[in-house]
Amino acid sequence: MLYVTGPKGRQILQKKKAKDKGFRGVLVLMALLLFAAGWWFVPKVYSLAVAGHQIQYKVVVVKEGDTLWSIAQSQLEEGRDPRKLIYEIRSVNRLQSPIVRPGDFLRVPAAGM
Secondary structure, three states: OEEEEOHHHOEEEEOOHHHHHHHHHHHHHHHHHHHHHHHHOOOOEEEEEEOOEEEEEEEEEOOOOOOHHHHHHHHOOOOOOOHHHHHHHHHHOOOOOOOOOOOOEEEEEOOOO
């Protein structure tokens, strides 16, 4: 910040706008890069301690044509009902709707419940 003498001898506070905007841009860029790097290095399987026991999760990348139903069915043994697993996937990933898009990352219980 810079004080400049204005009309009638009063001091006026002026900001160095160009320099501040450039600095903010660098900070925003660094934050975005850190966020992207965090997602890039997410391991494929990780653990989450809940109520004294470990739950293994697998990270699944949604592909074109995938639905929660098809993802759940692919993780379960043949003939098992996927509705409980769909509920768990929605809860863990905080999904407001059952719609998933290609490129989404979903945490899915590795044991298939």
